Amino acid sequence: MFGLFKKKSEKEILQKEYEKLMNEAYKLSTTNRKASDDKTYEAEQIAKKIDALNKF
Numbered sequence: 001m002f003g004l005f006k007k008k009s010e011k012e013i014l015q016k017e018y019e020k021l022m023n024e025a026y027k028l029s030t031t032n033r034k035a036s037d038d039k040t041y042e043a044e045q046i047a048k049k050i051d052a053l054n055k056f
Helices: 012-026 033-055
Strands: none
Touching: 012 033
């Protein structure tokens, strides 16, 4: 109840986006390898942003 109006941090938002992209990449890996690789690349870019936030 207390977390109802709590705003998510940038790190939490990026983590959620990373998980979403990795799930999409996994699903695409059985049908379209190129699209799967593209999603994985996007996820890795987000992972780098998360690492940069962790350094601060």
